[in-house]
Amino acid sequence: MKKIVFKGAAVALVTPMHDDGSINYEVLEELIEYQIKNHTDAVVTCGTTGESATLSEKEHSEVIKFTVEKVAGRVPVIAGTGSNNTEHALSLSKNAQNLGVDALLVVTPYYNKTSQKGLIEHYNYIADRVDLPIITYAVPSRTGVFIKPETYFELSKHPNIVATKEASGNISDIAKIKALCGDNLHIYSGNDDQILPVMSLGGLGVISVFSNICPRECHDMTEEFFNGNLAQSRELFIRYLNLMNELFCDVNPIPVKEALNEMGYNCGRCRLPLVPLSEQNRKNLKELMRGYNLI
Numbered sequence: 001m002k003k004i005v006f007k008g009a010a011v012a013l014v015t016p017m018h019d020d021g022s023i024n025y026e027v028l029e030e031l032i033e034y035q036i037k038n039h040t041d042a043v044v045t046c047g048t049t050g051e052s053a054t055l056s057e058k059e060h061s062e063v064i065k066f067t068v069e070k071v072a073g074r075v076p077v078i079a080g081t082g083s084n085n086t087e088h089a090l091s092l093s094k095n096a097q098n099l100g101v102d103a104l105l106v107v108t109p110y111y112n113k114t115s116q117k118g119l120i121e122h123y124n125y126i127a128d129r130v131d132l133p134i135i136t137y138a139v140p141s142r143t144g145v146f147i148k149p150e151t152y153f154e155l156s157k158h159p160n161i162v163a164t165k166e167a168s169g170n171i172s173d174i175a176k177i178k179a180l181c182g183d184n185l186h187i188y189s190g191n192d193d194q195i196l197p198v199m200s201l202g203g204l205g206v207i208s209v210f211s212n213i214c215p216r217e218c219h220d221m222t223e224e225f226f227n228g229n230l231a232q233s234r235e236l237f238i239r240y241l242n243l244m245n246e247l248f249c250d251v252n253p254i255p256v257k258e259a260l261n262e263m264g265y266n267c268g269r270c271r272l273p274l275v276p277l278s279e280q281n282r283k284n285l286k287e288l289m290r291g292y293n294l295i
Helices: 025-037 057-071 085-099 116-127 147-154 170-182 190-202 213-224 230-246 254-262 281-290
Strands: 008-012 040-046 079-082 103-105 134-139 161-166 186-190 205-208
Touching: 008 213, 025 057, 040 057, 040 116, 057 079, 057 085, 085 103, 085 116, 085 230, 103 116, 116 134, 116 147, 134 281, 147 170, 161 170, 170 186, 186 190, 190 205, 190 213, 190 230, 205 213, 230 281, 254 281
Parallel strands: 008 040, 008 205, 040 079, 079 103, 103 134, 134 161, 161 186, 186 205
Antiparallel strands: none
């Protein structure tokens, strides 16, 4: 069996910003403490939700360093280090390793994309040159790139490629990945609305946007499942499904940052090209959050 980086619910943490667009480290620390106090199982920094696409390389390094220092070993820290340039992804990965993270989250190449053979070479090239567990990340709605089950099987042969964050939305493919790879590749749901289905297929949990605002509930949902309390896990999943979906009423992380702002965490707005929620979407989100007693 491959190393398990975490089991349960990891938060795909936002990166809070000041009004001038600079990173708000004071609020970032508040968010980290909120997560750990409410039993998050791991912290993912500088991923999609953390706006890695608009962070400079210096900011990327500083956010990872700050997160590692503030988490201080209480839960695993996973750093997003993917790129559509293999050498750049390797550079980001080595830097994150030097900063003390526990694992790497490496998204598939995007825009220039690649073939399935290219994916195998890309990931193996990075995995050969780092000494950390790698979680691959498939999110074809953003990248235009799927990782086929047969490709996962080839990737699972590398000792450092231990898991995937699967956000393809294709439950049939996820079942096939599990059938082909068994315990040689752990699976995390990359979609909050598929947490329970993925765990039912042997997945080890979720890397979650929803967990930014409801870390305890997301953790409890997974813990109840792994403790054999399927009815309780399902009840939590169904109860919060509308809220999970509302967090994707616009491009992530626009809605979840707005939700955190409403909860009193001064996360600011997203960097361009992402723009604030429309008034109607903001109204809908606030009404739903009131229904869950979040504001």
